[in-house]
Amino acid sequence: MSTAQAQSEQGELPGGGGPFGWLRDLGPRGRRAFGGAFGGYALDSYDYFTLPLSMVAIGAYFGLDHGQTGLLTTVTLVVSAVGGALAGILADRIGRVKALMITVITYAVFTVACGFAPTYETLMVCRALQGFGFGGEWAVGAILVAEYASAKERGRTLGAVQSAWAAGWALAVIVYTLVFHYVDADTAWRVMFWTGALPALLVIYIRRHVSDAPEAAEQRRAAGSGRGSFAAIFKKDLLRATFFATLLSTGVQGGYYTLATWVPTYLKTDRGLTVVGTGGYLTFLISGAFLGYLTGGVLSDRLGRKRNIQLFAVLSALCILVYTHIPSGANTLLLVLGFPLGFCMSAIFSGFGSFLSELYPTAVRGTGQGFTYNSGRAVGAFLPTFVGYLSDSWGVGGALTLGAIGYALAVVALFGLPETRGQELK
Numbered sequence: 132m133s134t135a136q137a138q139s140e141q142g143e144l145p146g147g148g149g150p151f152g153w154l155r156d157l158g159p160r161g162r163r164a165f166g167g168a169f170g171g172y173a174l175d176s177y178d179y180f181t182l183p184l185s186m187v188a189i190g191a192y193f194g195l196d197h198g199q200t201g202l203l204t205t206v207t208l209v210v211s212a213v214g215g216a217l218a219g220i221l222a223d224r225i226g227r228v229k230a231l232m233i234t235v236i237t238y239a240v241f242t243v244a245c246g247f248a249p250t251y252e253t254l255m256v257c258r259a260l261q262g263f264g265f266g267g268e269w270a271v272g273a274i275l276v277a278e279y280a281s282a283k284e285r286g287r288t289l290g291a292v293q294s295a296w297a298a299g300w301a302l303a304v305i306v307y308t309l310v311f312h313y314v315d316a317d318t319a320w321r322v323m324f325w326t327g328a329l330p331a332l333l334v335i336y337i338r339r340h341v342s343d344a345p346e347a348a349e350q351r352r353a354a355g356s357g358r359g360s361f362a363a364i365f366k367k368d369l370l371r372a373t374f375f376a377t378l379l380s381t382g383v384q385g386g387y388y389t390l391a392t393w394v395p396t397y398l399k400t401d402r403g404l405t406v407v408g409t410g411g412y413l414t415f416l417i418s419g420a421f422l423g424y425l426t427g428g429v430l431s432d433r434l435g436r437k438r439n440i441q442l443f444a445v446l447s448a449l450c451i452l453v454y455t456h457i458p459s460g461a462n463t464l465l466l467v468l469g470f471p472l473g474f475c476m477s478a479i480f481s482g483f484g485s486f487l488s489e490l491y492p493t494a495v496r497g498t499g500q501g502f503t504y505n506s507g508r509a510v511g512a513f514l515p516t517f518v519g520y521l522s523d524s525w526g527v528g529g530a531l532t533l534g535a536i537g538y539a540l541a542v543v544a545l546f547g548l549p550e551t552r553g554q555e556l557k
Contacts, residue, residue, distance in 0.1 A: 153284040153291070160342060161279030165288070167228075167333070167341040168272030169295040171235050174330035175268045176299025177306075178242040181327055182207070182258065184307040185320035192317055193251040201519025203258055208388060208512030210259040211266025212505040218267020219501020220361070223351060223494065227275040227343045230497070234271060235330050235337070237264025242327025246320075266508065270501040273484035278344035278493075280485075282555050283432065286439075289484030290428015297421035297477065304413050347556070350493040363495045364502060372490045373503060375547030379440070380507020382540030383483075385514040386447060387476055389534035415466055419473030426474070427481030435552040436486040437545050443479035444542050448535035450475050455532055479541075489551035496556075511537060 157165055182189075182203060190200045214234070222230040241261035248254035273289055280288040306326055311319045364373045423443075431439040450472040457465050483504065491499035518533055 153280070153288045156281055156284060157276075157279050157288070161276070161344070163340045164228075164275050164279055164342070164344070165292065167231065167337045168276045168292050169298075170333045170336070171231060171268050171272050171295075171330070172292060173295035173299035173302070174235070174333060175238060175265055176296040177303045178238050178261065178299075178327045178330065179207075179265060180300050180303035180307075181242060181245075181323045184303060185323050188311070188316040188320040189254070192320065193254075195251060197519040198516065199251070199519075201516045203255060204388065205512045205516040206255055206259045207262040207265065208384075209509045210262035211512075212509030213266070214263030215266030215270055215501045215505025215508070216361070216498070217263070217501075218271050219497040219499070219505075221267075222271045222274060222497030222501070226348065226351075227271055227278070227497070228337060228341050230271045231268065231275060231341075232334050232337050234264045234267040235334050237261075238268065239264070239328055239330040242324055244324075245327075246322070246324030266505045267501060269484075270487075270504050271497065274488055274496055274500055275341075275343065277484060277488040278347035278496075278556060282553050285485040285488075286431030286436070286482055286552070287425075287428035289488075290424050290426075290431060290481035292484060293428070293477075293481050294421050294424035296480075297417050297424060297473075300420065301414075301417045304417065347493055360495060361498060361502070364491070364499045369491065369495075369499065371547060372549075373499065375544050376487060376490060376499075376503035377506045377510075379541050379544035379548065380483075380504050381510045382507075382537045382542075382544060383440070383444070383479055383511075384508045385511025385537030385540070386451070386534040387480070387537075388508070388512060389514045389518055389537065390451065390472070390476060413469070415469035416473040419470035419475075420477035421473075423474035423477035424481050427478030430478070431482035431485060432552065435550050436482045436489075437548065437550050439482045440479055440486075441542055441545060443475050444538040446475040447472075447479060448538040451535050451538075452532060479538075486548075486551060488556065489554045490548070492557040 154162060154165070186200045186203075189195070189203075190197075193199075214237070218230050218234050221233065238261050241257050241264065244257040245254055245261065248257055273292060276292050277285060277289060303323075307323060310322050310326075314322055363369065427439060427443060430442075434442070450468070454465070454468050454472050457468065487500040487503060488496060514533055514537060521533070
């Protein structure tokens with residue numbers, strides 16, 4: 132029996148419908164957990180985007196080519212695989228909330244450290260260390276909320292958590308627009324990283340108000356030595372799920388981070404937009420992303436986890452091809468198409484939190500989700516670097532079409548995974 136069911140039987144849940152019925156059904160403790168996970172992921176997103184938004188200035192400051200700046204993103208994402216896997220083990224061994232606080236503190240500290248980097252090599256090391264926390268936050272926060280949510284509404288609940296990424300992205304763009312407008316570019320990129328200290332304030336809230344779902348915590352403790360084991364997710368009964376979930380994550384995140392990393396540069400270099408103009412175009416992209424996360428969560432519950440991902444993988448690939456082949460001068464069309472691009476490439480993620488949680492039992496749920504999501508992120512992270520090197524000959528817009536390959540890989544991976552919609556967490 133899930134925590135949500137237990138709360139319902141104790142009379143804590145009204146069971147009301149409406150667009151926010153899922154939030155009421157979480158109960159008081161579940162809503163606090165949702166707040167902590169949402170805030171953590173929003174600020175995780177904010178800290179991540181300090182780099183892509185500042186890449187042109189960083190490249191100019193250190194005299195880098197596109198391949199070298201793209202490598203900064205790849206290093207972050209590759210190291211995040213290690214951080215995500217370790218955070219998953221911690222979540223299974225010491226609890227979801229404690230692991231969540233550790234990840235938030237880690238990415239906040241090393242984002243700030245990036246702002247003090249005297250050399251490109253130092254910046255790369257600091258960004259890599261930031262990846263340890265960045266990699267673990269989503270998986271831990273998603274599991275924390277999933278264990279409070281009912282099977283019927285888990286997709287839209289986790290989709291709402293996922294929408295925090297767009298909120299953090301939007302905040303980063305606002306701060307970027309202000310900082311780069313008023314501060315010289317050689318200093319502005321450092322200021323962007325220094326603002327990454329914001330997440331430290333969230334840890335105070337999490338420590339005081341957020342707790343693990345009681346029933347899931349009891350099941351985890353009862354598992355004893357079987358908790359948080361890499362060996363367990365590669366045993367015969369879970370090996371297939373681990374392999375194909377990693378492949379799925381590789382495809383989706385390869386496509387996503389290719390866009391997230393290079394679209395700001397594409398708008399500045401290939402389309403010739405100013406800082407303020409780039410912020411305006413990104414507003415359309417981010418607005419689409421926010422609604423995409425929410426819509427994808429609802430469709431994940433209605434269509435199923437696999438159909439939702441299949442639908443938006445195809446649409447995301449098509450949007451990339453159209454977006455990067457808009458004729459020169461047709462910037463109004465570029466502005467408008469940013470909305471469906473952001474919508475589709477975000478809606479595909481909405482079912483991930485529930486889907487990966489449902490593939491693993493409680494004792495290794497953190498390990499399984501942390502490993503598959505972040506290993507996929509690490510492998511997919513090489514696409515932004517390939518785009519960086521190819522952009523010197525193809526142009527950034529031409530190289531961005533490689534992102535469509537990632538979405539094709541995601542569709543193939545789904546053939547090896549079961550549908551889990553409506554499944555109670557084991």
